[in-house]
Amino acid sequence: xxxxxxxxxxxxxxxxxxxxxxxxxxxxxxxxxxxxxxxxxxxxxxxxxxxxxxxxxxxxxxxxxxxxxxxxxxxxxxxxxxxxxxxxxxxxxxxxxxxxxxxxxxxxxxxxxxxxxxxxxxxxxxxxxxxxxxxxxxxxxxxxxxxxxxxxxxxxxxxxxxxxxxxxxxxxxxxxxxxxxxxxxxxxxxxxxxxxxxxxxxxxxxxxxxxxxxxxxxxxxxxxxxxxxxxxxxxxxxxxxxxxxxxxxxxxxxxxxxxxxxxxxxxxxxxxxxxxxxxxxxxxxxxxxxxxxxxxxxxxxxxxxxxxxxxxxxxxxxxxxxxxxxxxxxxxxxxxxxxxxxxxxxxxxxxxxxxxxxxxxxxxxxxxxxxxxxxxxxxxxxxxxxxxxxxxxxxxxxxxxxxxxxxxxxxxxxxxxxxxxxxxxxxxxxxxxxxxxxxxxxxxxxxxxxxxxxxxxxxxxxxxxxxxxxxx
Numbered sequence: 297x298x299x300x301x302x303x304x305x306x307x308x309x310x311x312x313x314x315x316x317x318x319x320x321x322x323x324x325x326x327x328x329x330x331x332x333x334x335x336x337x338x339x340x341x342x343x344x345x346x347x348x349x350x351x352x353x354x355x356x357x358x359x360x361x362x363x364x365x366x367x368x369x370x371x372x373x374x375x376x377x378x379x380x381x382x383x384x385x386x387x388x389x390x391x392x393x394x395x396x397x398x399x400x401x402x403x404x405x406x407x408x409x410x411x412x413x414x415x416x417x418x419x420x421x422x423x424x425x426x427x428x429x430x431x432x433x434x435x436x437x438x439x440x441x442x443x444x445x446x447x448x449x450x451x452x453x454x455x456x457x458x459x460x461x462x463x464x465x466x467x468x469x470x471x472x473x474x475x476x477x478x479x480x481x482x483x484x485x486x487x488x489x490x491x492x493x494x495x496x497x498x499x500x501x502x503x504x505x506x507x508x509x510x511x512x513x514x515x516x517x518x519x520x521x522x523x524x525x526x527x528x529x530x531x532x533x534x535x536x537x538x539x540x541x542x543x544x545x546x547x548x549x550x551x552x553x554x555x556x557x558x559x560x561x562x563x564x565x566x567x568x569x570x571x572x573x574x575x576x577x578x579x580x581x582x583x584x585x586x587x588x589x590x591x592x593x594x595x596x597x598x599x600x601x602x603x604x605x606x607x608x609x610x611x612x613x614x615x616x617x618x619x620x621x622x623x624x625x626x627x628x629x630x631x632x633x634x635x636x637x638x639x640x641x642x643x644x645x646x647x648x649x650x651x652x653x654x655x656x657x658x659x660x661x662x663x664x665x666x667x668x669x670x671x672x673x674x675x676x677x678x679x680x681x682x683x684x685x686x687x688x689x690x691x692x693x694x695x696x697x698x699x700x701x702x703x704x705x706x707x708x709x710x711x712x713x714x715x716x717x718x719x720x721x722x723x724x725x726x727x728x729x730x731x732x733x734x735x736x737x738x739x740x741x742x743x744x745x746x747x748x749x750x751x752x753x754x755x756x757x758x759x760x761x762x763x764x765x766x767x768x
Contacts, residue, residue, distance in 0.1 A: 300367040300387055300754070303343040307364065311346055311388075314356055318347040318394065329389050332376040333436075336640050337725040342369065342383035349394045351468060351476060351507040357390060358505060358754075359474025367757050368472075370501035372413060372440035377641055378723030380447065380500045385757045390505065392442055398422040399508065405482045407465060409510045412442025428513040431457035433549075434719070435626055442506045448498035450719035452549040452625075455541070455676030456583070457514070459719065461497045466510030469496060472750040482510060495745060500721050501756040503749040517583035520548070521590060522612040522621055525601045526574030530554075532605035533576035534652040537675045540580060541648070543600055545593035549581040550676030551625060552651070557632065557672050561624040564631035569624050570617065574607055578675065579621060587613070625672075629681070632670050636685035640698050644709040645679040645718030657708045658682050665701050679718030706732065722760045730761065 303321070311319045320326075321344045330341040348354045361368050367387030374381055383389050392413035400409040403426050410419065417437035423429055433451035434444055443449075445467070450459040466480035479493040480486070496503055527533035533552070540550055554576050558569045571577075580597060584590040598609045612618045633639060646654050655671065662669035668687055673680035684701050686694045706716065706729045716726055716733045731739050742761035746753070753763040 300385055300757070301365045302386065303366060303388060307360075307366065308344065310360060311344065311357070315346055315348065315353055318349070320345040328374060329371070329391075330382065332374050332379060332381055332723075334377045334379065334641060334725070336638050337379040337723070338382075338384075340382045340384045340386075342389040343386050344388045345391060346388055347391045347394045351470060354390065354470045354505050354507055355474045355476055357388075358470055358472055361388065362472050362474065362752055362754055365752060366754065368505075368754050369756050370446070370505050372443035372446075373415065373438055375436045375439045375443070376447065376723060377643070377720045378717070379725045380721050380723030380756070380759055381443075382724070384724050384759075387754075392440060392506075395442075395507070401426060401428075401513075402482070403428065406513045407482050407510055408513055409466070409508060410441050412440060412445075412506045412509060414441045415439070416441060416444060423513065423516075426513075427516055429516040430463065430511060430513055432460045432463055434460075435629065437626075441509055441511075445497055445509055446500050446506060447721040448719070450674065450677070450679060452551060452581070452674060454674060454679075454719075455550055456546060456548040461494065463512045464493065464497055464509065465512050466508075467493055467496055467506055468508035469504035469506055471504050472752065472755050476507075477504075480510065484512070498721070500723065500759050502746055502760050503755065505755070518585050519587050519590065520581060520583045520618075521587075521594075522618055523580045523582070523594065523597055523601075524571060524610040524612060524621055525578040525580065525606040526571050526608055526610075527576050527578070527606055528574055529605055530576045530655065531652050533578055534655060534675060536578060536601060536604040536606070537651060538648055539600060539604060540578070540597065541676060543596055545582065545597055547580050547597075547676065548583045549579070550674070551579040551672070552675035552680075553577050553579065553625065553628070553672045554670070557628055557670050558624060560631040560635045560670070561627045564634050565624060565627055567620065567624070570612070570620055571608075571610060578606075579625060628672050629683075632683045632685070635670075636668070636687050638686045638694075640684045640702060641720070642682040642684070642702060642705045642709075643679070643717045643720040644682070644706065644714050645677065646709055646712045646714035648675070648678045650712045650714075651675060651678055651680070654680065654708060654712055654714070658705060661701055661704045661708070665697050667697055667701060669701075674718070677718070678714070702729075724758050727758075727760070727762060
């Protein structure tokens, strides 16, 4: 087991000289820093919080901590859902919340370079008037761009545009010893040795500390509209997904939702959803150059949905109608959280053709365990979000039941050739499920990579695959 040194007064004096006014210790640390959005995974208060403003500051902090063997937990906005940004081994939290500059928008090369603390919801303002946009669309818009890259965040537009990895062209990264490296750049392709940038993406800060990010932009679609397809039959609803994706209409998003989750969102938002008459819904978004260009796709999808058992196809082509649907969809997580005392989440991804089988299995598992399960997700790419709700269960009974339910959910995903996480990452909460999913050989390879980048194991220790120290 790796052990780290505690933060001393001498360490604090160094940090305060380096980052004046941006070092917090003891009672001065906000309780926000001891957890992420999934508080079920525990509270871990760091010994100190440091707010960096530059690459040079990050480099100096890491060099010092590496020499002193102090654990460093990188943190963006703290919106994660698997305990990836909490200091489970103490030490310091090194925050990017002050690193919020959009450094460049290059319209000729169709790229943008940002600091890691830029919020996803703020980034579009820097692109206004350029005719360009950044396609990755994770549901949590208060997350940081750096956090998105470090978890390879996906989102609702992944069906058409892909995930964060597909848009990261370059990175400036500080390694554990304080050295600064440049990975990638503005080129759109390369065959220049091992792709270290692809190792860094999704590494959750365990291999290096991201200080600059260069992303690819694409021409912004001029028009978008949505089709809401209500189904009485759950099988028919999810079974329609492969046909929707293969009909040639190139949808931007294909989302699955059940009536119970919509009801939670209505209560949470205090607003009525456009339709609550069905048991399950598909929500399909289309992007295009103009409304006329989208009409053939609307006709094709309407005829297809009705032939596959949809009760109706509702067109949302005004801002008001689109907002009434997508605001509800965006509120699902908070709405479910607000409907229960606490919850745990399963973020699996399975092949699209087995989504109905997996959804049915989650219902069975919930009934057998006597717990309430709510689910929704990105039907277009097989990524489902399943939430196990505690409600009024006593703590001991909840702990026993949720552990059993989560094990069964992940086992079912493995049996269907799925993966542990579609977009939320591993953190410390899903480590054992990752081990069960990929096996000891892959875990050993991941730990070997970790050792090469971070020999002393100071960067976000105890996360993802862990390190070679963990079994000593």
